Amino acid sequence: MKAVDFDYEQPRSVAETCRLLGETGREARLLAGGQTLAPLLAMRLARPAVVIDINRIEEFQGIDAEAESVVIRACTRQSRALADPIVQSRLPLLAKALSFVGHVQTRNRGTIGGSLANADPSAEIGLAALALDAEIEARSATASRRIPIGDFFISPMVTALAPDECLTVVRFPLPQGAVGTGFREASIRRSDFALAAVAVQLVLERGVCRSLAVSLGGAGATPVKLTAIEHKLLDTRLGDAELAEAGRLAHDAIDAVSDIHASAAHRRRIAGALTMRAIAEARDEALAGRA
Amino acid sequence: MSQHEIALKINGETCTARVPARLTLVDFLRETLNLTGTHTGCEHGVCGACTVLLDGQPVRSCLIFAVQAAGCEVVTVEGLAPDAVGMSVLQDSFCEEHALQCGFCTPGMLLSAHALLQNNSAPSEEDIREAIGGNLCRCTGYKQIVQAIALAAQRLSVANAPTADLPKRP
Ligand code: FES
Ligand code: FES
Numbered sequence: 001m002k003a004v005d006f007d008y009e010q011p012r013s014v015a016e017t018c019r020l021l022g023e024t025g026r027e028a029r030l031l032a033g034g035q036t037l038a039p040l041l042a043m044r045l046a047r048p049a050v051v052i053d054i055n056r057i058e059e060f061q062g063i064d065a066e067a068e069s070v071v072i073r074a075c076t077r078q079s080r081a082l083a084d085p086i087v088q089s090r091l092p093l094l095a096k097a098l099s100f101v102g103h104v105q106t107r108n109r110g111t112i113g114g115s116l117a118n119a120d121p122s123a124e125i126g127l128a129a130l131a132l133d134a135e136i137e138a139r140s141a142t143a144s145r146r147i148p149i150g151d152f153f154i155s156p157m158v159t160a161l162a163p164d165e166c167l168t169v170v171r172f173p174l175p176q177g178a179v180g181t182g183f184r185e186a187s188i189r190r191s192d193f194a195l196a197a198v199a200v201q202l203v204l205e206r207g208v209c210r211s212l213a214v215s216l217g218g219a220g221a222t223p224v225k226l227t228a229i230e231h232k233l234l235d236t237r238l239g240d241a242e243l244a245e246a247g248r249l250a251h252d253a254i255d256a257v258s259d260i261h262a263s264a265a266h267r268r269r270i271a272g273a274l275t276m277r278a279i280a281e282a283r284d285e286a287l288a289g290r291a
Numbered sequence: 292m293s294q295h296e297i298a299l300k301i302n303g304e305t306c307t308a309r310v311p312a313r314l315t316l317v318d319f320l321r322e323t324l325n326l327t328g329t330h331t332g333c334e335h336g337v338c339g340a341c342t343v344l345l346d347g348q349p350v351r352s353c354l355i356f357a358v359q360a361a362g363c364e365v366v367t368v369e370g371l372a373p374d375a376v377g378m379s380v381l382q383d384s385f386c387e388e389h390a391l392q393c394g395f396c397t398p399g400m401l402l403s404a405h406a407l408l409q410n411n412s413a414p415s416e417e418d419i420r421e422a423i424g425g426n427l428c429r430c431t432g433y434k435q436i437v438q439a440i441a442l443a444a445q446r447l448s449v450a451n452a453p454t455a456d457l458p459k460r461p
Contacts, residue, residue, distance in 0.1 A: 001334035005292040008312030008358055031359075038354040039335035041313075051312065053359060079348075103425025105339060105403065108348040109355065191424050 003041035007050045014059045014139065017052060017166055022141035024050045025163040031055070032075050032114030035106045060113075060168070065090060070172045074113025078125075079104070081112055091172055093181035093201050097128035100185050100197070113167045116152070119159045119222070122194040124185065126153060127217035129170065130225060131199040137169040144168075153222035175211065177203040180286030182278035185218070186270045188261060194218035195262045196271040198250070198278040204286040207237050214246070214275065219256040219267045228253055229275070238283045243276045250275035297361040301326070302370030310357045317341040319357035320367060328368040328398050332427070339426035342399035343367050349406040351425075368398035371405060380450065381405055381443040390439035392430035399426045404440045412448050416441070 011017045021028060029048040031037055032055065040046040054060055060075035065086045072081060081087050082098040101107055101115070101124050115125040116136065129149050136147040138161055152160050161167060185197035196219045203211040212230045217223035229246045236242045251272035256264040298307045301324065310319060315334075320326045320343070332338035334353045341352040344366040352365075371379045378386070381404055391397045400423055407414055407422035414422070419440045420433075428436065 002318075003313040003315075005311070005313055007293040008295065008356070034354050034356075034359075035336060035351075038315075038356075042315075042335040042353070055359065103339070104406075104422060105342055105349045105351050105425040106336065106354075108345075108350050 001042045003038075004044060004047045006041075006048055009050060009052045010056060011052060011054065013057060014166070014168060017054055017057065018139050018141045018164075020050075020052050021166055022164045024052075028052055028163075030117070030166060032117070033077065033106075033110040034114075035102065035110035036114065036118040036120060054166075063087060068174055070174065072112050072170050072172070074117075074167045074169060075111045076113070078102070078107040078110045078112060078115070082107065090174055091132070093132060093183060093199060094125070094128045094172065096181060096183035097124040097199060100124045100183070100191065100194070103191050112170060116170060117159060117161060117167045119153050119155075119157050121156050121221055121223065122197070122218040123223075124183075124194070124197060124199075124217070127197055127199045127215050127223045128183070129172070130215040130217075130223050131201050131213045132172050133213065134173075135171045136167055137171065138162075138165045139168050140164045140166070146171075150225065155221050175201065175203055177205060177210070178286045178289060179203050180282035180284070182281030182283075182285070184274040184278040184281070186274060193261070196256075196267050196274055198271065198274040200275075200278040200282040202238075202279070202282045202286060204283070207287065209233055209236055209238050209283075212279075214250075214279065216250060216254055216271055216275070219254050219271050221255070221257070224254065226250055226253060226275070233279070238279060243279055246279055247272040247276040295358045295361070297358055299360050299362060300364040302366055308357075312356060312358055314357045315353050316343070316345075316355040316357050316360050316365070317352035319360075320352065320365075323357075326367055326369050330395055330398055332395065337427070338396075339399045339403070339423075340396055342402045342426060344402055344406060347406070347409070349403050366402070366405075368401055371401060379405075380446050381408065381440070384439045384443035384446065385436070388435045388439035388442055390431060390435040396426055396428040396430075400428065400436055404436075404443070407440070408444055408447060412444060412451075414440070414444055 027049040031051050031053045062073050064071045088095050134149045182200040185194045197217050199215045201213050214226040214229045229249045251268045256267040258264040293312045320329050330340040332340035336354045343352045403423050419437050
């Protein structure tokens with residue numbers, strides 16, 4: 001349980017980080033909160049020659065409200081985001097998801113961008129980001145680009161980021177209208193890795209669902225959008241029959257894995273139940289107008 | 292392998308050292324400084340035995356490298372007691388309520404609970420359980436630990452009251 005020997009760099013700016021990454025590429029790992037990377041190092045599943053610590057870079061910290069979106073910089077701590085009034089009032093789904101992320105002790109170090117860039121299939125932040133249709137900004141020494149969250153997660157622990165790219169910012173667009181959100185998760189013990197988790201954001205217009213996003217995580221290799229449910233439930237009033245149909249679709253659609261924690265069949269059943277509950281939670285919230 | 296000069300405050304005392312980059316904060320505390328009150332269980336962020344306060348916030352010291360703590364303030368279980376022979380109100384409450392058996396989880400539990408009580412003088416049972424949710428205990432079943440933290444909260448609030456009554460059990 002000891003990391004391999006590595007060199008340690010502590011750049012002072014985003015530009016310097018990108019330059020270092022450009023020089024070292026695959027040999028390097030970025031160290032944000034370390035709540036995923038440090039265990040990988042301890043188990044020697046990661047053996048970088050260089051660790052680039054970005055914790056002390058001001059430009060990587062903070063949360064800004066823009067006209068139509070909220071921007072969270074990569075190295076913003078999860079505990080800070082959870083307590084942030086902008087997140088609480090404008091990104092209620094992310095706030096709900098964050099309360100399920102690890103424990104107090106890990107949220108005090110873990111970051112928003114670090115969780116996304118590590119792409120753990122059971123991570124709640126990525127799941128919420130998918131339902132919220134977030135956009136990732138990435139920068140290298142020579143270029144910067146925006147990656148839609150739908151193209152970001154490739155497989156467990158693998159993202160669309162190139163070895164010389166650094167995630168700088170996550171942008172969450174804000175929906176208009178009577179918005180409701182729901183987040184449900186099942187795990188063996190609270191705060192353990194999710195067996196399955198569902199994030200929902202929807203917009204109602206006089207009780208009719210005009211926009212719906214359902215994402216499911218923990219059950220397969222990456223979080224997925226359940227678009228079949230979205231199509232089926234759009235323009236309905238999300239009554240009991242529609243919810244039951246959504247549960248069935250989630251149960252059948254997902255590509256669940258079996259492991260020591262749960263069988264694939266069990267995960268599918270959980271996913272169905274959680275989907276129904278998360279949609280109902282979001283619907284009720286939108287109807288109550290407190291989203 | 293890179294080596295780094297660091298200076299940080301540990302339990303109020305400034306300390307300087309030269310550390311290899313891969314040395315974790317918990318190993319630095321235990322092996323270099325001989326502060327063996329902080330325990331190592333899993334060494335990869337699962338058990339919470341290594342919990343310390345970093346700039347006032349509870350964190351897992353096995354998931355931080357010593358070099359990262361440069362310039363920070365660290366509090367370990369050795370820093371909780373008021374003097375070499377005494378115990379803090381929280382520590383005393385753990386004894387009172389039989390909140391430890393083997394004691395392996397205790398330093399981590401104490402730091403998590405200490406951080407809670409710093410910010411919340413009247414925590415609910417739910418608050419207490421949330422605060423120690425990242426600390427595993429194989430012995431007690433947690434009930435006595437929760438009771439001990441509640442007792443400490445009550446004693447501290449009485450002690451801080453303007454006309455202090457003698458502390459009583461809740
Ligand atoms: S030793 Fe750090 S969490 Fe177990
Ligand atoms: S008292 Fe033994 S592990 Fe908690």
